[in-house]
Amino acid sequence: MGPDSIRSLNAPRPLAVQATDRGAPRAVRLRGHHLTVKRILDVWRIDNDWWRPQPISRRYFLVELNNGLLQTLYQDLASGAWFMQHY
Amino acid sequence: MLDHLAASGRRPVACILIPHYEIRLEVLRNPVWEGLPLALTDLAGESRRRIVDHNAEAAAQGVRVGMHAREIAGLAPEVTLLTPDPLYYAAQSTSILGRLYEISPRIEAGQSGATYIDLHGLKRHYARPVDACQALLGLVDPVLRPRIGLSVSKFAALVAAHRAEVGQVRQLGGKNLQRKLAGCSIDLLPVEPKIKERLRRFDLHTLGDLAGLSSSALLAQFGTDGQRIWELARGEDHAPFIPTEPVEPLIERVALPEASALYPTLLSGVYQLIARLLARPELRGRGLRKLRLGLRLEDQRSVEQMIDLKGAIRDERRLMAILAHRLQQIQIEGPVDELLLEVLEESPIHARQQALTATRRLREREQMQEAVRELTSRYGRSPLYHVVEIERWSSIPERRWGLIPFVPSTRPDH
Numbered sequence A: 001m002g003p004d005s006i007r008s009l010n011a012p013r014p015l016a017v018q019a020t021d022r023g024a025p026r027a028v029r030l031r032g033h034h035l036t037v038k039r040i041l042d043v044w045r046i047d048n049d050w051w052r053p054q055p056i057s058r059r060y061f062l063v064e065l066n067n068g069l070l071q072t073l074y075q076d077l078a079s080g081a082w083f084m085q086h087y
Numbered sequence B: 001m002l003d004h005l006a007a008s009g010r011r012p013v014a015c016i017l018i019p020h021y022e023i024r025l026e027v028l029r030n031p032v033w034e035g036l037p038l039a040l041t042d043l044a045g046e047s048r049r050r051i052v053d054h055n056a057e058a059a060a061q062g063v064r065v066g067m068h069a070r071e072i073a074g075l076a077p078e079v080t081l082l083t084p085d086p087l088y089y090a091a092q093s094t095s096i097l098g099r100l101y102e103i104s105p106r107i108e109a110g111q112s113g114a115t116y117i118d119l120h121g122l123k124r125h126y127a128r129p130v131d132a133c134q135a136l137l138g139l140v141d142p143v144l145r146p147r148i149g150l151s152v153s154k155f156a157a158l159v160a161a162h163r164a165e166v167g168q169v170r171q172l173g174g175k176n177l178q179r180k181l182a183g184c185s186i187d188l189l190p191v192e193p194k195i196k197e198r199l200r201r202f203d204l205h206t207l208g209d210l211a212g213l214s215s216s217a218l219l220a221q222f223g224t225d226g227q228r229i230w231e232l233a234r235g236e237d238h239a240p241f242i243p244t245e246p247v248e249p250l251i252e253r254v255a256l257p258e259a260s261a262l263y264p265t266l267l268s269g270v271y272q273l274i275a276r277l278l279a280r281p282e283l284r285g286r287g288l289r290k291l292r293l294g295l296r297l298e299d300q301r302s303v304e305q306m307i308d309l310k311g312a313i314r315d316e317r318r319l320m321a322i323l324a325h326r327l328q329q330i331q332i333e334g335p336v337d338e339l340l341l342e343v344l345e346e347s348p349i350h351a352r353q354q355a356l357t358a359t360r361r362l363r364e365r366e367q368m369q370e371a372v373r374e375l376t377s378r379y380g381r382s383p384l385y386h387v388v389e390i391e392r393w394s395s396i397p398e399r400r401w402g403l404i405p406f407v408p409s410t411r412p413d414h
Helices: B002-007 B021-029 B069-075 B086-100 B129-138 B154-163 B177-181 B193-201 B207-211 B215-222 B224-233 B263-278 B316-329 B358-379
Strands: A016-019 A025-030 A033-048 A056-065 A070-076 A082-084 B013-017 B038-041 B051-054 B080-082 B107-109 B114-118 B147-151 B169-171 B250-260 B286-297 B302-313 B336-348 B385-389 B401-405
Touching: A016 A070, A016 A082, A025 A056, A025 A070, A025 A082, B013 B129, B013 B154, B021 B038, B021 B051, B021 B080, B021 B086, B038 B069, B086 B107, B086 B114, B086 B286, B086 B302, B114 B154, B129 B147, B129 B169, B147 B154, B154 B169, B154 B177, B177 B207, B177 B224, B193 B215, B207 B224, B215 B224, B250 B263, B263 B286, B263 B316, B263 B336, B263 B385, B263 B401, B286 B316, B302 B316, B302 B336
Parallel strands: B038 B080, B147 B169
Antiparallel strands: A016 A025, A025 A033, A033 A056, A056 A070, A070 A082, B013 B114, B013 B147, B038 B051, B107 B114, B250 B336, B286 B302, B286 B336, B385 B401
């Protein structure tokens, strides 16, 4: 994105996530630390732009990590990649 | 022929002609369309769109100018309908003109793919005017199928260009010009279509037909246009050569983080464009008079709006109000991923006396501008940003707020 662009605030950042067979996050790698997911507090899904070439389909998780941190992450259901993003 | 040009003592004028200009530009962008039937529509709404130009391949399938675009699907389904992209066309025209200035400083942009070049005074560079024409041809992409007419006036050069083969130079000497033009169709006359239609109703189809009449007869029917077409038919072209000034375009662009057709999102982009333009040193102490607001759509199409301002305006709020209003009037048929604002005309503004209380703010603003300049020189770009609301209600977090580069306001009361 060049200097002439409006930059997004709160852009998603890639995140390494270990997931369960059912697609729920089990552990994340955050700033070099391996952190397990203590519990999942909320799950929601977003489907948008379905009329465009690159539709958006995400499943968000609000999780509590084993260090007590609350973190929002999502899986891009098109690519399978994981991201962290404040919601 | 060359001798005739030289002997006439009149200035040699070249006309580069690119028939079906926009369609050829589309082929330049998408070479796979070469040889396919193509038709260009206007920018009206989807259901009212009409054909404004087509290539020979589309004509062979029955496509004609003025047809409804929706007729084409039944009549000639193989024809590819092109939606105009005026921003792309304008950028290409600027680029082509820029290259032609390498040959001559006197260039006049004409209509319908015609550009006129005054070749007077190029003897030191080119032995013959035709050599300059060959050099001009070499500067235009052959995909555009340019051809050149060379004569002693703009109109005669245009006629010659229409008679030239693709990639060739055709000359029309100044001697006996009336006779040489006699067989030319009235379609080439630079007058409104309704005048040509009336001429046909009078059974006047060629310039020879017109030249045979008296000037008073044409003057009586068509007023000054009648006098002008009579003169043109007789090889007399008194239209002055009006060179287009080679100016660096004053354009600002802003790319949206996500393509959007939402008014508030586009408005935040427009705000950014105005702030950047007013901060440009070329526009210091000058007001904007005429603007082009362009929106590039996600699917490569574009729309634009010309904005004539009443007087030179430099007030950011007034400009914002005007552009916001005009933005609402643009029919947007898809998500926009880039906005641009170009200054087409500007002029000095008369200074107004500032209130004494504004002096402190003015100093603060100058200090801020200086700080931004220093940061820009240190980091290559200013690291200062504004946070702007884009789509606060969006379910997608990164679309709610954006950062735009901080440009110190030029408003005295800000």
